[in-house]
Amino acid sequence: MSRDNHDNVIALLATFKHYGETATGGLTRLVYDAHWLQAQQAFIVQAKAYGLTCFIDPMGTVYATTPTRNADEPVILTGSHMDTVINGGGLDGQYGVLASLVAVGELLAQYGPPQKPLGVVAFSEEEGSRFPTTFSGSRWLTQQFNGQDNKLRDTQGVTFDAARQQAVAQLATLVPMRTTPIALAAYLELHIEQGNILNARGDELGLVTAIVGQRRLAITLTGVSNHAGTTPMIGRVDAVAQAVALMHELYQQLPKFDGLRYTIGQIMVSPNTANVIADAVQFSLDIRHEQQALLDEVTRFVMAQVAAGGGKACLTTDISATPLSSVLLEKAAQTAAQQHVRVHKMISGAGHDAQVIAQSGVPVALLFVPSDQGISHAPAEATADQQLIQGQAILQALLYQLGYQSS
Ligand SMILES: [Zn+2]
Known part of the structure; x- marks a missing residue:
């Protein structure tokens, strides 16, 4: 040739x-x-x-x-x-x-x-x-x-x-x-x-x-909106604080799953206002792995973590490995x-x-x-x-x- x-x-x-x-x-x-x-x-x-x-x-x-x-x-x-x-x-x-x-x-x-x-x-x-x-x-x-x-x-x-x-x-x-x-x-x-x-x-x-198989979860934490200046720190139900704690926990725990790729790429705060305690935070978690069984295991783990953190998780994308x-x-x-x-x-x-x-x-x-x-x-x-x-x-x-x- x-x-x-x-x-x-x-x-x-x-x-x-x-x-x-x-x-x-x-x-x-x-x-x-x-x-x-x-x-x-x-x-x-x-x-x-x-x-x-x-x-x-x-x-x-x-x-x-x-x-x-x-x-x-x-x-x-x-x-x-x-x-x-x-x-x-x-x-x-x-x-x-x-x-x-x-x-x-x-x-x-x-x-x-x-x-x-x-x-x-x-x-x-x-x-x-x-x-x-x-x-x-x-x-x-x-x-x-x-x-x-x-x-x-x-x-x-x-x-x-x-x-x-x-x-x-x-x-x-x-x-x-x-x-x-x-x-x-x-x-x-x-x-x-x-x-x-x-x-x-x-x-x-x-x-x-x-x-790789790919799953995407939408995770929601719910708080109670109130005034940033007049509401005491004790007793607040702050959705951002809950979300940060949960994200921190996920970043600590997910590396233990060998070969897993995980990304928190989207965060939405409601009402997203500087002087109001947030009543809701929704964030995405994208997880990918070539073994379907491991993806299932991670999904169960994340669902349990979210529940323990007082949140709700919803599966929005599910593509098999x-x-x-x-x-x-x-x-x-x-x-x-x-x-x-x-x-x-x-x-x-x-x-x-x-x-x-x-x-x-x-x-x-x-x-x-x-x-x-x-x-x-x-x-x-x-x-x-x-x-x-x-x-x-x-x-x-x-x-x-x-x-x-x-x-
Ligand atoms: Zn292409």
Whole structure:
């Protein structure tokens, strides 16, 4: 394979950076907006140039596959999402889409159609940055899409359904629409790490063993409002004092759970006035761990602490910890070893389309390339070209093994 071919992913990234580039060098491409439409259209053009067969689904996710024997044949799918956060970087999501496109396109050009069909996916939405919903593309594909999302509105009052229909109608002028989800043999996602573990270790590729489960609790303490000057200190029922004591206790106790990530990131005081004793404090606690059993144990512990501190806790987010395919992980490790790439087996602290698809029972592999200084969701998001090319080459070798060599 020539070096020129490997540079294709860098050239494509430079081209796609134009679809939503911001004044500060970032990227804003929200699902179903004009830049999103440009990017999905450009993806279709590039995929057709590689000789891939393109179609869309009702969410506006674009698929580009090698020839299939029939419409129900399971596809080895690889890709990521095409949307971004507001003023995000140029790699989150679209690196995985474009590296997958180059990998599958180059394999088809060199070796012809594989024994098992390969497909590239550009998911419509993952970030939740326009409507208050996330992973709608991969949830639709795995039949986990809740039709209630259709009624959600963006900040301009446009509904998800109206925006979707208008954008998807434009894509449908270019390629056919498939209204039933394709069958998946496996899903591979190549993504930037969005953290600093690989760089800190001097490793070049992250092999994700599991994606953390996440729970979020809203914890409320109740007090009695009164005058800050005339109410004696003794006998006050001060919600802030209760909340501080409880938070202090949590910060003291939670480190004993090995590997737990815990964050108190939001605090709301009522009435939030300098000369009034607070009648309520609500704060968030976000806990993440790759083992569901430990997450359950921590949740029980926190609930007991909150009750002992006189508060109430309500679970507002509950996403299961998701182990990924150990078979695919080992194949990826072997592929990397053949190419003398330093790998690190790691947990993903962030959710990805890979998590949604793995939860539907499909074998999934998630590979990370390093992120410079761990920066993501910001214009400064960056990865060295050589590492981007290397990630794409490993993905391509892995797809060759799965599509052309497996019996
Ligand atoms: Zn992403």
